[in-house]
Amino acid sequence: MANRTFIGLCLLPLAVFSLAFLALPLVRLVMASGEGTEGWGIYLQILQTPRYLQTLLQTVLVSLAVSVAALAISTTAGLFLARNRFPGRGALLSILTLPLAFPGVVVGFLIILLGGRQGLFNMLLPGHVVFAYSLLGLFLGYLYFSIPRVLLTVMAATEKLDPALEEAARTLGASPYRVVFDVILPGLAPSLVAAGAIAFATAMGAFGTAFTLATDIDVLPMVIYTEFTLSANIAMASALSVLLGLATWVLLLLARSFAGATVAAGG
Amino acid sequence: MRLTLPRFLQLAVTLLTAAFLIVPAIQSIVAGLTVNYFRGLSSGLTLRWVGEVWRLYADSILLSMGLAVACLGVTLVIGVPAAYALAKNPGRLSRILEEFISLPLAVPGLALALALLQLYGSMTGFRTSWTFILVGHVLYTLPFMVRSVLAVLMAMDLKSLEESAATLGASAATRFRTIVVPNAMPGILAGALTVVTLSIGEFNLTWMLHTPYLKTLPVGLADSYASMRLEIASAYTLVFFVMIVPLLMAMQWATDRAQRISR
Amino acid sequence: MTLTIRNASKTYPDGTRALLPTDLTVGQGEILSLLGPSGCGKTTLLRIIAGLETPDAGTEVRFDDEDVTRLAVERRNVGMVFQSYALFPNMSVRANIGYGLKVRKVPRAEREQRVDEVLALCRLGDYAERAVTALSGGQRQRVALARAMAPRPRILLLDEPLSALDAALRDSLRDELAAMLRQFRITAVFVTHDQAEALAIADRIAVMSQGRMQQVGPPEELYRTPVSSFVARFIGNAMPLPGSIVDGRLVLPGGHLPLPAGTSGTEVFVRAEDVHLDDAGPLAGTVETVAFSGGHYRIGIAGITGETLFATHPGRQAPRPGDSVRLRIDAGDLLVLPQDRS
Ligand SMILES: Nc1ncnc2c1ncn2[C@@H]1O[C@H](COP(=O)(O)OP(=O)(O)OP(=O)(O)O)[C@@H](O)[C@H]1O
Ligand SMILES: [Mg+2]
Numbered sequence: 065m066a067n068r069t070f071i072g073l074c075l076l077p078l079a080v081f082s083l084a085f086l087a088l089p090l091v092r093l094v095m096a097s098g099e100g101t102e103g104w105g106i107y108l109q110i111l112q113t114p115r116y117l118q119t120l121l122q123t124v125l126v127s128l129a130v131s132v133a134a135l136a137i138s139t140t141a142g143l144f145l146a147r148n149r150f151p152g153r154g155a156l157l158s159i160l161t162l163p164l165a166f167p168g169v170v171v172g173f174l175i176i177l178l179g180g181r182q183g184l185f186n187m188l189l190p191g192h193v194v195f196a197y198s199l200l201g202l203f204l205g206y207l208y209f210s211i212p213r214v215l216l217t218v219m220a221a222t223e224k225l226d227p228a229l230e231e232a233a234r235t236l237g238a239s240p241y242r243v244v245f246d247v248i249l250p251g252l253a254p255s256l257v258a259a260g261a262i263a264f265a266t267a268m269g270a271f272g273t274a275f276t277l278a279t280d281i282d283v284l285p286m287v288i289y290t291e292f293t294l295s296a297n298i299a300m301a302s303a304l305s306v307l308l309g310l311a312t313w314v315l316l317l318l319a320r321s322f323a324g325a326t327v328a329a330g331g
Numbered sequence: 332m333r334l335t336l337p338r339f340l341q342l343a344v345t346l347l348t349a350a351f352l353i354v355p356a357i358q359s360i361v362a363g364l365t366v367n368y369f370r371g372l373s374s375g376l377t378l379r380w381v382g383e384v385w386r387l388y389a390d391s392i393l394l395s396m397g398l399a400v401a402c403l404g405v406t407l408v409i410g411v412p413a414a415y416a417l418a419k420n421p422g423r424l425s426r427i428l429e430e431f432i433s434l435p436l437a438v439p440g441l442a443l444a445l446a447l448l449q450l451y452g453s454m455t456g457f458r459t460s461w462t463f464i465l466v467g468h469v470l471y472t473l474p475f476m477v478r479s480v481l482a483v484l485m486a487m488d489l490k491s492l493e494e495s496a497a498t499l500g501a502s503a504a505t506r507f508r509t510i511v512v513p514n515a516m517p518g519i520l521a522g523a524l525t526v527v528t529l530s531i532g533e534f535n536l537t538w539m540l541h542t543p544y545l546k547t548l549p550v551g552l553a554d555s556y557a558s559m560r561l562e563i564a565s566a567y568t569l570v571f572f573v574m575i576v577p578l579l580m581a582m583q584w585a586t587d588r589a590q591r592i593s594r
Numbered sequence: 595m596t597l598t599i600r601n602a603s604k605t606y607p608d609g610t611r612a613l614l615p616t617d618l619t620v621g622q623g624e625i626l627s628l629l630g631p632s633g634c635g636k637t638t639l640l641r642i643i644a645g646l647e648t649p650d651a652g653t654e655v656r657f658d659d660e661d662v663t664r665l666a667v668e669r670r671n672v673g674m675v676f677q678s679y680a681l682f683p684n685m686s687v688r689a690n691i692g693y694g695l696k697v698r699k700v701p702r703a704e705r706e707q708r709v710d711e712v713l714a715l716c717r718l719g720d721y722a723e724r725a726v727t728a729l730s731g732g733q734r735q736r737v738a739l740a741r742a743m744a745p746r747p748r749i750l751l752l753d754e755p756l757s758a759l760d761a762a763l764r765d766s767l768r769d770e771l772a773a774m775l776r777q778f779r780i781t782a783v784f785v786t787h788d789q790a791e792a793l794a795i796a797d798r799i800a801v802m803s804q805g806r807m808q809q810v811g812p813p814e815e816l817y818r819t820p821v822s823s824f825v826a827r828f829i830g831n832a833m834p835l836p837g838s839i840v841d842g843r844l845v846l847p848g849g850h851l852p853l854p855a856g857t858s859g860t861e862v863f864v865r866a867e868d869v870h871l872d873d874a875g876p877l878a879g880t881v882e883t884v885a886f887s888g889g890h891y892r893i894g895i896a897g898i899t900g901e902t903l904f905a906t907h908p909g910r911q912a913p914r915p916g917d918s919v920r921l922r923i924d925a926g927d928l929l930v931l932p933q934d935r936s
Pocket of ligand 1: 639
């Protein structure tokens with residue numbers, strides 16, 4: 065009996081904290097979304113307002129493009145780094161994974177250094193090459209923080225692949241290309257799905273990068289922010305947050321049930 | 332390593348990607364140390380901008396460090412016992428609880444911040460104190476601590492270890508202190524480094540929760556990006572890199588180690 | 595197909611000399627077993643034959659008259675059964691078995707027909723559509739064998755194909771595998787560290803130790819006339835009889851033994867089944883342990899040599915620990931070998 069009490073005691077701080085600062089606030093958020101002039105009809109209103117719909121579409125498209133690009137790049141680089149040993153490999157690996165915990169604001173600033181008005185491209189190339197504040201800048205910024213995450217997942221999964229599977233395929237006559245498509249990619253598939261979902265969800269909710277780039281592209285987190293601070297439309301900000309949170313959460317849940325691996329977004 | 336065509340293409344993609352990631356970081360380091368970025372390195376190197384950053388933002392930097400330490404303390408106190416309890420009862424309820432506290436990994440920080448603001452925004456004393464930001468940081472980093480410790484606990488034969496300690500006369504609390512915590516150390520260390528790293532870099536929640544008198548390092552960064560000259564913004568970014576990069580390397584080392592042990 | 599290996603050696607990048615220069619020939623339809631303790635280089639040699647490992651310069655691997663030393667693995671047409679089986683988890687049993695035919699672009703109809711044949715031969719017909727993850731250990735082993743055989747390889751290579759199974763299953767599958775390999779009539783090289791497995795399956799056994807080939811020959815020959823003490827100990831657990839040789843007699847603490855005529859070696863070995871309890875025997879000792887193992891007793895006797903000497907005793911009665919006994923060892927059963935280089 066003393067045993068169970070002790071375990072209960074171990075859980076108590078967690079229970080108190082997550083009730084007070086996670087469960088109740090989330091309930092409050094959902095309630096607040098229904099306290100506007102339209103009541104719960106606000107969710108219907110979102111679906112009928114072209115500005116919100118377009119924002120939603122734009123956010124999804126950018127996030128989708130980022131996930132696909134990050135998957136393609138990171139799988140190529142990850143397989144290469146996992147399968148080859150050469151001088152400089154360690155340094156390359158560090159460069160590719162260190163941006164893991166750079167906050168979105170910093171990434172935004174780095175993109176400005178590349179493609180802003182005073183950026184590298186504008187200084188080196190003739191003509192006016194400024195892309196930081198456009199859709200491309202946003203895409204590159206999201207790509208910047210997605211690559212390390214996806215790369216780490218791909219490399220971890222590659223190391224877990226049984227090398228005997230590839231050897232078996234080769235003894236059976238498969239060319240190196242066939243081995244990639246018949247053995248390696250199917251073996252990596254669950255991790256790729258998981259990593260793609262993380263990249264997608266992170267891009268959907270990313271705020272710092274868009275904020276720093278002060279882009280004129282409407283993405284969902286920016287719209288939530290302006291609804292809340294500038295328009296003081298608390299109900300709408302809450303409703304959009306609920307939708308965004310629900311979407312990313314469900315997506316990650318689906319990805320995890322498919323992949324069976326632990327999936328964590330963040331940043 | 333023989334360089335065949337496919338290998339060459341892979342290498343090219345890898346190098347281009349690395350360039351994309353490292354070049355702007357180098358630019359910001361250089362910009363933070365040159366007298367005038369637009370005249371280039373020929374204008375000379377200086378620590379003036381770093382000094383300026385310290386004059387303008389010392390409070391933010393110190394606040395972030397303090398917050399990270401406090402956040403680490405809280406996540407240790409809440410997370411380690413919780414991970415132990417979850418490892419002892421690997422049932423459905425535990426899964427649901429773990430899933431629930433992991434919500435902040437999936438739900439964007441902006442949404443969480445809005446939720447916190449609406450529930451506690453009117454408690455002025457709490458709202459304007461640094462503990463309000465701390466709550467946000469703990470919310471976001473706690474799942475990392477719990478999962479990291481839980482993974483190590485699940486990988487070892489906790490049951491036999493504890494049973495043998497119990498037959499030798501150790502009480503539940505003694506077993507936790509002398510058996511569970513020491514054996515979970517690799518996970519605790521990895522979790523701790525992750526918590527500190529993430530807390531120092533956290534922006535999404537903090538931007539919404541902060542007050543004009545309580546700016547953390549990343550909030551200060553955003554501020555400098557918007558209003559300071561490029562050299563100062565770069566120097567501030569450089570200061571951030573100097574803090575975060577060693578932490579990140581330590582975090583990756585500790586995480587790898589914990590994973591090797593879990594296997 | 596005849597496999598000929600000349601001067602094969604392998605040094606890993608870290609400097610490990612896993613295989614010292616080795617020659618070996620495996621005849622058409624012959625089943626050769628590579629036998630040796632862990633780490634002696636068996637897998638390395640097998641992977642050199644398969645083309646999965648690049649051997650040191652000077653190595654030559656021939657399939658019949660063709661020099662395949664530099665041929666890529668996927669073009670050698672070998673069949674290989676991996677220790678872990680390495681079945682593709684994203685494919686069904688049928689797709690696994692058909693994979694080698696598919697990458698060779700064998701037309702679909704012919705492919706299906708050949709897969710069906712192999713399925714029947716390996717008694718896997720009922721499981722064809724299953725996922726490979728839903729099979730027992732023994733079934734997986736048969737799928738791995740069927741997959742390796744389906745493309746009609748020139749040689750079959752097996753790396754400890756039974757070691758992933760538990761002990762009871764291993765014994766029953768050993769004879770089944772032997773029968774199946776005979777039925778295929780294929781040249782096969784079979785790696786194992788279990789002498790019982792090698793004795794049961796192989797036509798010839800190659801005993802390896804520390805990267806070196808010790809002896810190659812039929813099982814009976816290795817058992818009866820080992821060329822080194824390593825082979826004698828490894829096959830049939832021969833026990834050393836350390837003593838001095840005086841006038842063609844072996845002098846032991848427990849008595850004297852006549853040696854067979856015309857031997858030149860310096861180390862003498864004997865196997866437990868050749869040590870007989872005999873009241874008129876020339877050796878005297880004291881019973882230390884008695885273990886009953888079904889058909890016979892295994893009796894440990896002190897005082898003959900410095901260590902415990904074991905005798906296999908087939909009678910219905912056994913002496914007790916502490917009893918004094920006399921032993922006989924026939925001169926023809928003594929293995930007199932030269933000192934091992936070490
Ligand atoms: N990739 C490698 N790099 C360095 N050394 C290796 C490598 N693979 C094997 N070795 C070494 O080469 C030696 C022979 O290895 P090998 O795998 O051929 O042994 P084995 O006889 O198959 O042993 P086992 O019965 O344990 O499978 C061992 O000492 C091993 O440690
Ligand atoms: Mg081996």
